[in-house]
Amino acid sequence: MGLINKIIFKIYDGQLKSVEEKQKELIWDKDVQIEENIPYRNTKDPLDTYDCIYVEEKKEKSPMIINIHGGAFAGGDKSCNKYYAAYLAKSGYIVTTLNYHYLPEANLKKQVQDCMVAINEITKKYNQKEIFLTGDSSGSDLVILISLLWNNEDMQKAYEVSVPKVKIKALGLTGTQASINMFPTTMKLFNKENKRMLLNNCREIEDYIDIKKLWNKDMPPIYIMSAEEDVNYMNCKEFDSWLTTINHPHESYYCKKKEEGKLYHCFNVVRPDLNCSKKMNKAMLEYFKEVN
Numbered sequence: 001m002g003l004i005n006k007i008i009f010k011i012y013d014g015q016l017k018s019v020e021e022k023q024k025e026l027i028w029d030k031d032v033q034i035e036e037n038i039p040y041r042n043t044k045d046p047l048d049t050y051d052c053i054y055v056e057e058k059k060e061k062s063p064m065i066i067n068i069h070g071g072a073f074a075g076g077d078k079s080c081n082k083y084y085a086a087y088l089a090k091s092g093y094i095v096t097t098l099n100y101h102y103l104p105e106a107n108l109k110k111q112v113q114d115c116m117v118a119i120n121e122i123t124k125k126y127n128q129k130e131i132f133l134t135g136d137s138s139g140s141d142l143v144i145l146i147s148l149l150w151n152n153e154d155m156q157k158a159y160e161v162s163v164p165k166v167k168i169k170a171l172g173l174t175g176t177q178a179s180i181n182m183f184p185t186t187m188k189l190f191n192k193e194n195k196r197m198l199l200n201n202c203r204e205i206e207d208y209i210d211i212k213k214l215w216n217k218d219m220p221p222i223y224i225m226s227a228e229e230d231v232n233y234m235n236c237k238e239f240d241s242w243l244t245t246i247n248h249p250h251e252s253y254y255c256k257k258k259e260e261g262k263l264y265h266c267f268n269v270v271r272p273d274l275n276c277s278k279k280m281n282k283a284m285l286e287y288f289k290e291v292n
Contacts, residue, residue: 070137109202140176227263
């Protein structure tokens with residue numbers, strides 16, 4: 001592994017450890033049930049699994065949110081998002097959170113395939129005809145790519161995936177780059193190496209990674225969330241402005257600096273118990289109801 005790779009993975013590692021530290025004081029809501037490590041493939045690999053989170057009396061009649069966690073395409077775990085999923089479930093949803101395989105062993109094509117296999121299995125098992133998709137950081141970028149291929153047969157062929165006969169009602173994106181570039185444009189070498197890893201052994205998808213070029217009129221409405229101190233704040237704002245330019249239905253929610261202490265990357269997912277997180281997540285769910 002080269003020096004740039006080592007630096008990249010050290011950065012990723014530090015981010016993931018900080019998530020664990022921030023969640024130490026969180027307490028599980030006793031009204032929320034969780035079924036863990038349900039396989040979406042016939043393997044014993046923990047990365048081929050998902051969790052289902054719900055409130056028992058609301059389970060059968062609740063709309064479904066499928067959540068894809070972040071981790072810079074290189075790590076993380078669905079368990080990091082379980083408290084966020086519990087908040088969504090408490091608000092009247094059945095929520096599934098996915099695992100998938102990571103860099104450097106898995107390329108971007110493999111990650112999209114994992115998510116699509118899981119979505120096919122979940123929507124079939126729970127008999128869903130409509131879903132909402134949420135994602136944070138790189139998870140939100142996977143959500144965008146998956147939504148783009150939903151009505152693009154050429155893209156489906158390139159990624160070698162099948163799409164269920166299910167409608168995506170809306171997307172909830174936290175701290176998105178709206179791009180596979182994880183680093184600021186000044187860090188060209190890092191973005192180049194990141195792209196090389198993501199496209200390793202899958203150059204056939206290279207024409208199907210540019211979100212703006214792939215955009216189509218069938219994309220679902222979008223809710224964008226960030227904070228002024230978030231590392232991806234400017235990316236979110238730029239994406240927000242671009243969606244306005246092309247007249248795509250969307251809304252956004254941005255927290256001010258130090259609204260409730262220092263608001264870090266994807267704070268509303270990592271710490272859904274914060275007052276500002278509750279306001280933001282509630283606003284997203286209200287948007288979902290408007291498009292429902």
